[in-house]
Amino acid sequence: MAKFAQASQRPARALSLLPGGPAAARGILAHRVIEQWFKGEGSDDPATVFAAIYEALREELMADPARTAFADLAEVFGPAEWSGFRAWVLRRCETLGRNYPGRRRGETSDRTGHRPLLGAEVSLTSEALRLKGRADRIRRVAAESYEIRDYKSGAVLDDDGEVKESIALQLQAYGLMFLEAMPSAEVTLIVDVGKEIPVGFDEATRARARERIEALLAPVPEAGHYPMESLAKPGADCLGCRIRHLCRAYLTQAPSWWLAYPDKSARISYDCWGTVQAVNAGAMDVTLKDAAGRRIRVDRLAHRHGIAASFVGRAIWLFDLESPGPSRDFKGNRYHPRVFYELPRDRRERRAWGAQVFLEPEGTDALKAGAR
Numbered sequence: 001m002a003k004f005a006q007a008s009q010r011p012a013r014a015l016s017l018l019p020g021g022p023a024a025a026r027g028i029l030a031h032r033v034i035e036q037w038f039k040g041e042g043s044d045d046p047a048t049v050f051a052a053i054y055e056a057l058r059e060e061l062m063a064d065p066a067r068t069a070f071a072d073l074a075e076v077f078g079p080a081e082w083s084g085f086r087a088w089v090l091r092r093c094e095t096l097g098r099n100y101p102g103r104r105r106g107e108t109s110d111r112t113g114h115r116p117l118l119g120a121e122v123s124l125t126s127e128a129l130r131l132k133g134r135a136d137r138i139r140r141v142a143a144e145s146y147e148i149r150d151y152k153s154g155a156v157l158d159d160d161g162e163v164k165e166s167i168a169l170q171l172q173a174y175g176l177m178f179l180e181a182m183p184s185a186e187v188t189l190i191v192d193v194g195k196e197i198p199v200g201f202d203e204a205t206r207a208r209a210r211e212r213i214e215a216l217l218a219p220v221p222e223a224g225h226y227p228m229e230s231l232a233k234p235g236a237d238c239l240g241c242r243i244r245h246l247c248r249a250y251l252t253q254a255p256s257w258w259l260a261y262p263d264k265s266a267r268i269s270y271d272c273w274g275t276v277q278a279v280n281a282g283a284m285d286v287t288l289k290d291a292a293g294r295r296i297r298v299d300r301l302a303h304r305h306g307i308a309a310s311f312v313g314r315a316i317w318l319f320d321l322e323s324p325g326p327s328r329d330f331k332g333n334r335y336h337p338r339v340f341y342e343l344p345r346d347r348r349e350r351r352a353w354g355a356q357v358f359l360e361p362e363g364t365d366a367l368k369a370g371a372r
Contacts (some may be wrong), residue, residue: 009108016244018319020064020277021353022076027153028059029073029134031088031121034151037093039135046093050086065304070353074103085153088194092151096120098139117181129213130220135174136192145186148174153194163191163199171199172209179206239267245319245358255291258336270340270352271294273317279309284343286315301341315360322352 032053036042042049054073061071067310074082082281117124125132126217130174137149150171158164171189178187189199224284232249244250257268284301323337324345342355 007203017183018356019064020242020355022070022073023154024062025057025067025070026073026085029054030151030153032057033089034092034136035121036098038096038098042100046090050089052147054206066356069302086334088153092192114281117178124174126177126180128180128218129176131173131177131213132176133177138178144184146178147190148178148187148227149190149192156191156197158195163197167191168199169209169212172201172205175201176206176210182335186356233297235239236264239269244269245317245356257288258292258294261334268336269319270321270323271296271319271338272321276311276316279307279311281307281309286311286316294338299339299341301357302342317358319356320354324349
């Protein structure tokens, strides 16, 4: 991986995960509120718990240069959307109830008797599947019947109105891990988006989920330390991956996708990198020749990146941008844009909240070195 300076984060520090955006931070908030409420920590008023955790998260985001732009989540989402989200979280708390410290509520453990398997944020593991995870909530609904529930604040249905395959597989993996610990249990899977959406988990579905998980993990070696490039398989899962900026396989493969979209990827991330050819420091615009040989323009970058005329001739990497134009041709085929931006021109454009800029240190030639 190239040693490139992170212009988005000053002072310079060790490279970290891409920050995601407001939607990810909102999901973190929901999970923290629900978990603390269920554990009986803090006030007996869920609105007070929500307010306290929101303020703590806001301070956390403000302290992170990569996320400070969307620290005021209520302002980012607007009054109507934020009010609906807050009401959804509070309803989940009221429905869930509380498990005060020291009070047992029919706690169920795995076969070893060591791990409780009821409550919020329940840790699950499977040696057979080589998986670990945390279910948002598991509760007993009858003597040998249990419900595993996952809370989602974003879109969960595909274009056909079915639960997205990735979300269904996540719930089914929880179910399989639970059954490994409680083999006689009957398990129901629920996605909760303000309304309950069941996820299939009959015998045939369990078998297919197990086969799918085993196939996904077949190329993955046993636990240990391995070079990232030996494990990475660039493809559809690179979309939104928070470590793709550190992945040589992605950095090598993506430029070919910019010229021709991969057959099996419906979308690829709005990233670009190349050599800076021109800078309009006043408008914070950058023109570059990207790694696929195209002329690219990135407009209205935020001042936090420190865009300057001295960037000309240096390699630059930009991740999680937005684009003002179409991303499909007249035949409906996707293509990678040649114009991007971070800050919107007006309310009709969406800000690239998670945009990150990395700059080649002066005196190096990281891009030509293959982003090693």
